[in-house]
Amino acid sequence: xxxxxxxxxxxxxxxxxxxxxxxxxxxxxxxxxxxxxxxxxxxxxxxxxxxxxxxxxxxxxxxxxxxxxxxxxxxxxxxxxxxxxxxxxxxxxxxxxxxxxxxxxxxxxxxxxxxxxxxxxxxxxxxxxxxxxxxxxxxxxxxxxxxxxxxxxxxxxxxxxxxxxxxxxxxxxxxxxxxxxxxxxxxxxxxxxxxxxxxxxxxxxxxxxxxxxxxxxxxxxxxxxxxxxxxxxxxxxxxxxxxxxxxxxxxxxxxxxxxxxxxxxxxxxxxxxxxxxxxxxxxx
Numbered sequence: 354x355x356x357x358x359x360x361x362x363x364x365x366x367x368x369x370x371x372x373x374x375x376x377x378x379x380x381x382x383x384x385x386x387x388x389x390x391x392x393x394x395x396x397x398x399x400x401x402x403x404x405x406x407x408x409x410x411x412x413x414x415x416x417x418x419x420x421x422x423x424x425x426x427x428x429x430x431x432x433x434x435x436x437x438x439x440x441x442x443x444x445x446x447x448x449x450x451x452x453x454x455x456x457x458x459x460x461x462x463x464x465x466x467x468x469x470x471x472x473x474x475x476x477x478x479x480x481x482x483x484x485x486x487x488x489x490x491x492x493x494x495x496x497x498x499x500x501x502x503x504x505x506x507x508x509x510x511x512x513x514x515x516x517x518x519x520x521x522x523x524x525x526x527x528x529x530x531x532x533x534x535x536x537x538x539x540x541x542x543x544x545x546x547x548x549x550x551x552x553x554x555x556x557x558x559x560x561x562x563x564x565x566x567x568x569x570x571x572x573x574x575x576x577x578x579x580x581x582x583x584x585x586x587x588x589x590x591x592x593x594x595x596x597x598x599x600x601x602x603x604x605x606x607x608x609x610x611x612x613x614x615x616x617x618x619x620x621x622x623x624x625x626x627x628x629x630x631x632x633x634x635x636x637x
Contacts, residue, residue: 425561426490428506429553441552447504448513448546448589449568450520451575452480455539457497472534473497479530483522487515492563498575502563505551513546513592517618520544520583539581543574544618546588573607574615583618590616597621 425433432440454476461469477494484491484501488509492500501519504512520542527540547567554560570586578584590599598619604612 425553425559426506429561433553433559439552441550442506443548443550444505444508445548446508446512446546447502447549447567448516448544448592449502449549449563449571450500450516450542450544451572452499452520452523452540452542453575454497455541455580456536457538460536460538472536475534476527476530476538479526480523483519483526487519489515489519492561502549502551505549505563513544513589514596516544517583517585517589517593517597518621520618521620524581524583541575541578541580542583543571543576543578544583544585544589545571545574546586546592570607570610570613573610573613577605577607577615579617585616585618587614587616593618596623 429440454473457473460472464472477499480499481491489501489503490505492502494500501516502512503509503516509515523542524540527538530536531538545567547565547570549563549565549567551561551563554562574584574586584602584605585593585599593599598621599616600619602615602617605615607613
């Protein structure tokens, strides 16, 4: 009989009751087995609940990370996630671009708010796609102005060339969007190359921003520029002159700085690499 019990247990039985059986013992054994099953079912339910909670937490974590990446460059976001609280770096050579929509204020006076926001969103979304494909970093938008930089947060040798290509693409893309929207907006774009300081400010609402004379002059290159043109400083001209067609505009009086030598960026010298020509394929 002991061997029978062993055989039953080896085959998967949880208990063994020999014949003739005692009714009281049988009832106790059945009750015990049912209780074990109830506990196993509870364990399975708890496990399923924990798994569901884990999946929900992962979904929320993914949402938070995507939101963080929409605000900060990926390398900066990773540093923030690792616990860094003060993030500031000096960059010896980058190229900063400011772009402003000429005619947007006048358009806002005769366009319904929803339509106006839709037009601006379409333009900036198109610009975002161009910047993303180029591996550059959008810094921020300010009203109808757009700011980006090349060479941060990770350095790259072709920062000036990459920013120049994007500027040319934006001019072409805006022409396409004007046709689609029935608008006549123009871009006034300014570029400058030099050292900057970049970092994260804020505790609850993070902002990745740039500071320094290089940034200020890039802004002045835009504000003193011409509608539909890309104005660059002497330092950016030096970085681009071997790869791009540039014309001398001459000295321009810049607020807070004085006379500054400027140039207008026209196109790439190598038509095969003229990315601006291909920007027309960007859908509005």
